[in-house]
Amino acid sequence: MANAYVKRVMIDTGSSADILYFDAFQRLGLTDLDLTPLTSTLTGFTGDSISPMGTTTIPVTFGGEPRSKTLLVSFMVVKLPSAYNAIIGRPTLNRLRAVVSTYHRVLKFPTRVGVDEVRSDPRESRDLTATMLFKRPRTEPFSAMPPGPEENTRDTHSAERVLELSLDPNRPDKLVKVGSELAENQQVQMIDFLWKNDDVFAWTPNDIPGVDPEIAQHYLNISPDARPVKQRPRKFAPDRQKAIEDEVTRLLDAQLIEEVKYPTWLSNVVLVKKANGNWWMCVDYTDLNRACLKDCYPLPRID
Template sequence: MVDFVVVDCPSSYNIILGRTTLNAMKAITSTYHLLMRFLTEYGLEGRDRLDFHRAEPTEALEEVILGDGEPEKKVSVGSLLPPSIKDELTQFLRKNRDVFAWAHEDMPGIDPTIMEYHLNVNPNFKPVRQKRRTFAPKRNQAISEEVEKFLKADFIQEVYYPEWLANVVLVKKANGK
């Protein structure tokens, strides 16, 4: 048994469940697929197969170009927004377009105290060097281009004689690249 609070307001969600309830239900959630699977007395509830499909947006999106003569500098806004709010939002975004980073080069010299990645390594364990993987020429070119962008933007620096090696993992973007 679960107690619910019913709220009458527009939302992207049908229901919001906390960790305690999800754990009690033995539920498996996928935010990417916007779905949940859980056991019932009749078996597994949810999709019968594991070939998930990504959910569609609740409304169509409209592209708004923020830069004059720069069509690549665009954002998406909801098409169902009332015209007055859409106009106000568009003006606000255009007025503040200088805070957007459209490429790595737009963010040079970011202070590392703002964000810096550190490995959570137990000093009691000896580092293990992974065997270097080889990639297909197309993937190798994509890796080289990304590394070059990060070096140029001063996001990363080359380290000599590392005690460990972590191989690159390629992940497709939403646009398929």
């Protein structure tokens, strides 16, 4: 969630909402500026109602590469004590097209390259049970970065060292990494190959010329019955506003985007902090995606 590996997430097929608890909301580095006001209330199975603090939209990645899927999830943020950090309910499970087995403690979902699965951690399950039943102190529920698919079985101290190589003496920032454990002749061959093909690397958006429209074009398959949606503008803190302006200026200078004068559809941007402290800018295309017809056969067809 938002570039952090979050433990103790409850998969609840009986919940009609996705919930993020305020303690986890703060640990993710989010503030009140990331909240959108909400007037509705939440009602539990006991009949008790609570007013959420608001909603926040963040990217959530399920599974590990190469079989992973990332969704922008709108969580209701509630300020209640809980042994969990978040609850994933039916809205996201349906979008994920997930199948849940509580007996096997596994969640399976389709991706572009096959079916992936997410299994619960037995140790976390035991700690969670102890927390709920015996009120033991909680263990740290976050780590800085998501673990790789083999992190649990790999010795992190035996990671291979790499050599940084500059491909352009005039551009010291153009660095590539070569494994240091390669044989000497393999290193020479690899470095020579990289130098000969340095033009295929894209270091800035200006290095990406794009695809000629005569070769391929992409279009949005919007339903003719869909009505345009203009999302209500969101307010950002000064540092986030500057990050948005810098990113938009960079994309404009690279001619990857252009300003339009017909704001039929308007979607807000969503900022997520990277591990290096920089901001990652996304666009909330929830309304636009909802209006697009689903194509179960995306491959070219011959009529």
